[in-house]
Amino acid sequence: MEMTAVPPRGKVKATGSVRARKVTDNVATVVLWAMACSIIVMLAAFIVYMIYLGGSALSLSFLFGVPKETTAGGGIGPEIYNSFYILLMTLAFTVPIAVAAGVYLQEYARPGTFRNVVQFSAESLATVPSVVMGLFGLLVFVYLFKWKFTALGGALTLTLLNLPALMRVTQEALSSVPDTLREASMGLGGTKWQTITRVVLPSAIGRMTTGVVLIAGRIFGETAALIFTAGLSVPFNNPYDLNPMRPAETLAVHLWYTHSESIVPDVDRIGNGSALVLLLMVLLFNVSARVLGRQLTKRFTGRYS
Amino acid sequence: MIAVQARRSHRAERIAVFGLRVAAGFVILAMLALLGYLAFEGTKTFYVDKFPLWQFLFSPDFAIDSGKPGAAVFIAGTLAVTLCAILIGGPFGIAVGVFLAEIAPLRMTQILKPAIEVMVGIPSVVYGWLGLTLLVPIIRTHTSSPSGFGLAAAGIVLAIMILPTVITLSEDAFRSLPGALKEGSLALGATRWQTITRVLLPSASSGLAVALILGIARAIGETLAIQMVIGNSAQFANGLFAPTAALTTEIVTDMPGATEGSLLEHVLFSMAFLLLLIAMVLIVLVRFALRKRS
Amino acid sequence: MKKNAALAALLLGLSVVASSTPVFADTNITIAGSTALLPLVKDAAAAYQQAHGDVKISVSGGGSGTGINQVAAKAIDIGDSDIQAPTHPELKDNRVAVIGFAIVTHPATGVKSLTKKQLQDIFSAKVTNWKEVGGADQKIVVINRPRSSGTRAVFTKTVMGSVAISESGLTEDATGTVVSVVKQTPGAISYAALSGTRGGGLNELSVDGVAPTDDNIITGKYPVWSYEHMFTNGPATGEISRFIAFVQSNSDLVRKDGFILIRDMKVNETDR
Numbered sequence: 001m002e003m004t005a006v007p008p009r010g011k012v013k014a015t016g017s018v019r020a021r022k023v024t025d026n027v028a029t030v031v032l033w034a035m036a037c038s039i040i041v042m043l044a045a046f047i048v049y050m051i052y053l054g055g056s057a058l059s060l061s062f063l064f065g066v067p068k069e070t071t072a073g074g075g076i077g078p079e080i081y082n083s084f085y086i087l088l089m090t091l092a093f094t095v096p097i098a099v100a101a102g103v104y105l106q107e108y109a110r111p112g113t114f115r116n117v118v119q120f121s122a123e124s125l126a127t128v129p130s131v132v133m134g135l136f137g138l139l140v141f142v143y144l145f146k147w148k149f150t151a152l153g154g155a156l157t158l159t160l161l162n163l164p165a166l167m168r169v170t171q172e173a174l175s176s177v178p179d180t181l182r183e184a185s186m187g188l189g190g191t192k193w194q195t196i197t198r199v200v201l202p203s204a205i206g207r208m209t210t211g212v213v214l215i216a217g218r219i220f221g222e223t224a225a226l227i228f229t230a231g232l233s234v235p236f237n238n239p240y241d242l243n244p245m246r247p248a249e250t251l252a253v254h255l256w257y258t259h260s261e262s263i264v265p266d267v268d269r270i271g272n273g274s275a276l277v278l279l280l281m282v283l284l285f286n287v288s289a290r291v292l293g294r295q296l297t298k299r300f301t302g303r304y305s
Numbered sequence: 306m307i308a309v310q311a312r313r314s315h316r317a318e319r320i321a322v323f324g325l326r327v328a329a330g331f332v333i334l335a336m337l338a339l340l341g342y343l344a345f346e347g348t349k350t351f352y353v354d355k356f357p358l359w360q361f362l363f364s365p366d367f368a369i370d371s372g373k374p375g376a377a378v379f380i381a382g383t384l385a386v387t388l389c390a391i392l393i394g395g396p397f398g399i400a401v402g403v404f405l406a407e408i409a410p411l412r413m414t415q416i417l418k419p420a421i422e423v424m425v426g427i428p429s430v431v432y433g434w435l436g437l438t439l440l441v442p443i444i445r446t447h448t449s450s451p452s453g454f455g456l457a458a459a460g461i462v463l464a465i466m467i468l469p470t471v472i473t474l475s476e477d478a479f480r481s482l483p484g485a486l487k488e489g490s491l492a493l494g495a496t497r498w499q500t501i502t503r504v505l506l507p508s509a510s511s512g513l514a515v516a517l518i519l520g521i522a523r524a525i526g527e528t529l530a531i532q533m534v535i536g537n538s539a540q541f542a543n544g545l546f547a548p549t550a551a552l553t554t555e556i557v558t559d560m561p562g563a564t565e566g567s568l569l570e571h572v573l574f575s576m577a578f579l580l581l582l583i584a585m586v587l588i589v590l591v592r593f594a595l596r597k598r599s
Numbered sequence: 600m601k602k603n604a605a606l607a608a609l610l611l612g613l614s615v616v617a618s619s620t621p622v623f624a625d626t627n628i629t630i631a632g633s634t635a636l637l638p639l640v641k642d643a644a645a646a647y648q649q650a651h652g653d654v655k656i657s658v659s660g661g662g663s664g665t666g667i668n669q670v671a672a673k674a675i676d677i678g679d680s681d682i683q684a685p686t687h688p689e690l691k692d693n694r695v696a697v698i699g700f701a702i703v704t705h706p707a708t709g710v711k712s713l714t715k716k717q718l719q720d721i722f723s724a725k726v727t728n729w730k731e732v733g734g735a736d737q738k739i740v741v742i743n744r745p746r747s748s749g750t751r752a753v754f755t756k757t758v759m760g761s762v763a764i765s766e767s768g769l770t771e772d773a774t775g776t777v778v779s780v781v782k783q784t785p786g787a788i789s790y791a792a793l794s795g796t797r798g799g800g801l802n803e804l805s806v807d808g809v810a811p812t813d814d815n816i817i818t819g820k821y822p823v824w825s826y827e828h829m830f831t832n833g834p835a836t837g838e839i840s841r842f843i844a845f846v847q848s849n850s851d852l853v854r855k856d857g858f859i860l861i862r863d864m865k866v867n868e869t870d871r
Binding site: 149232234247249259264265 | 627631661672673674773775798
């Protein structure tokens with residue numbers, strides 16, 4: 001990113017005594033340190049507070065049991081299953097499209113109208129509020145296609161919602177691959193396609209994986225878009241149904257539903273437990289993103305990045 | 306033999322590249338479909354129900370049963386919570402961004418950055434749940450607000466939620482400044498704080514504008530976290546602790562029960578379309594700020 | 600240009616394939632709507648599925664408006680509602696039970712009974728402190744349901760009459776939320792189906808001195824009640840009609856969940 005130095009607008013002329021300036025500087029440093037630390041403290045406090053609230057709810061019967069609708073003692077097994085089910089479907093749709101589009105934009109597209117329009121569309125799509133995307137999903141999958149509330153409709157809505165972020169991940173990963181690598185491959189007589197598939201993508205795969213897993217964490221917790229598309233219920237008889245054309249309440253949606261619609265007497269226990277599980281899943285996704293990314297980079301390129 | 310293979314692989318490559326182009330084109334198509342469909346549904350308030358645009362935008366009367374589709378209360382609610390969020394989260398986020406770019410030692414960065422990524426990943430409903438179980442009772446017991454639900458609770462939850470966006474983007478803005486700028490200032494005898502406030506901040510202004518705009522975009526679109534704590538009253542907030550409603554929260558509250566083709570449904574789609582337009586305007590602003598920067 | 604045309608054709612083709620995907624057999628029953636009726640339908644669905652292993656029923660809330668709206672759009676099979684659907688003549692009304700609604704407050708308000716007039720004043724925000732109606736010196740926090748709620752509609756019709764509900768109150772999505780917020784908020788008042796208030800911890804008000812008991816509802820002394828409807832798009836057939844009949848006939852479940860059998864009612868309100 002080229003930058004021309006902007007001449008400072010403020011006065012650079014020394015003001016006040018040297019000592020006063022030093023004191024101000026030290027105070028400012030301390031304040032900034034305090035602010036940064038407060039973020040870590042706040043996050044740690046959230047996690048501890050959630051463990052304190054929800055820790056006692058975590059039991060095998062809670063994690064793997066089926067939800068109860070009117071009595072206490074319900075579990076969240078089908079909700080966890082649905083979260084992963086919708087997540088995997090979404091990734092299966094999103095990753096190929098996003099990687100292909102990202103490769104095209106980064107490696108093939110010349111500057112011009114098409115590339116600009118794609119970029120602008122992606123940026124706009126990325127800022128579309130989740131609830132607006134949910135309404136779009138409602139219009140298309142529930143009303144237009146007459147699918148009713150389905151896991152598939154939810155996954156397709158989430159695909160649209162997360163496509164831009166995954167595209168950006170791909171583009172950033174590709175742009176971090178040094179041009180010397182590309183030149184070396186082309187110099188050895190490789191075609192552009194060979195260079196991309198055999199040299200560039202393997203070098204970028206570590207970063208891409210980190211990005212994908214982080215986004216997977218966000219898909220796992222998505223709520224507003226799913227309320228209107230995947231619905232608020234799970235089939236009683238066969239909660240672990242593989243059929244994509246059935247309603248699929250995810251864990252995050254269940255937390256909202258528990259707060260807003262549920263009439264079970266142990267609302268707080270279920271809410272706190274669900275919130276804690278969601279939080280732990282986010283931590284898990286973050287850690288595995290890093291570990292996986294590092295492993296893959298090492299395997300494909302023999303170096304750490 | 307080799308020539309045939311080369312030609313075959315050349316053709317395969319052309320097909321593959323066409324496939325990539327289709328994938329890129331899909332993004333345009335998706336955006337056009339979204340825009341077109343929401344524009345179609347979102348303008349029915351005006352061309353089917355024949356209400357004038359100004360009434361939707363500026364009338365505070367939201368009484369669908371008596372044919373009053375004014376959305377001013379929700380527009381004001383969205384602006385108010387966004388303002389709260391950016392007034393708290395903006396300066397805080399920029400400060401931490403400066404800290405990361407200029408002050409933090411490597412050890413600290415290695416803790417803070419993953420922490421921020423975890424914050425991005427925490428689902429909206431979990432923030433809402435925290436707000437509901439932690440913040441609302443605090444506000445209820447320590448202020449004059451009888452219920453604890455309202456503007457302040459929503460603003461604080463939102464401020465926390467936009468922090469990662471503002472921090473990450475303002476750190477990028479500071480990092481992309483040329484090193485000579487800082488070195489020159491320090492060499493002239495300025496302290497680090499003077500360098501930050503008088504040299505780096507003004508130079509990074511357009512990058513910081515991007516950070517704030519995208520923070521605002523996140524705040525405007527946020528739904529469930531604030532729906533759980535804002536109180537959802539169709540009235541202007543007459544104080545920091547008064548319950549009110551935002552565009553997104555009103556959609557979630559009333560959309561499930563809106564009959565297809567009813568005025569209520571049309572007005573809610575108009576509100577969704579308005580949100581989409583706001584998002585696109587913000588993106589144009591971001592592009593403008595970026596162009597100014599380069 | 601050609602490429603873009605091909606692209607458009609491909610996507611069109613995909614969407615046609617997608618839209619013609621068969622919707623699975625009618626032994627999959629999807630139900631949504633009234634959160635007042637929810638407990639009965641949920642329990643009935645669980646019992647029904649135990650007896651009929653091949654039927655899958657999924658039930659969710661959303662409010663009466665949601666139920667009517669989505670069954671009319673054929674997004675679901677049965678729409679539960681506390682109110683009738685005069686704007687949708689194509690919907691077939693299946694009455695399954697009667698439910699009473701309680702006016703509930705936080706226990707610390709110190710009020711046990713209010714007149715209709717007092718309730719109207721409170722919900723239209725003319726009265727804003729409990730001491731004005733004989734209670735503690737405590738601000739009143741009014742909690743409403745969304746506009747599409749059947750519970751709100753019943754409350755409006757039977758208590759408010761022509762007096763408009765003030766927008767200054769909080770709005771909570773469903774019976775469950777209302778109950779939990781009223782429990783936690785000193786000074787809170789709202790209305791909720793008796794099927795949802797049985798967990799305790801709430802103060803149920805008498806209206807004009809009449810308590811919301813089954814006897815008072817059956818004899819029509821207590822005014823705030825309504826029929827519960829399960830709407831189908833056109834006459835119910837097959838498994839759907841059998842399930843509705845199961846709900847109507849299962850008097851044990853109906854009574855256990857706090858509802859009243861229609862045949863027990865001594866008054867008849869045809870226009871609700």
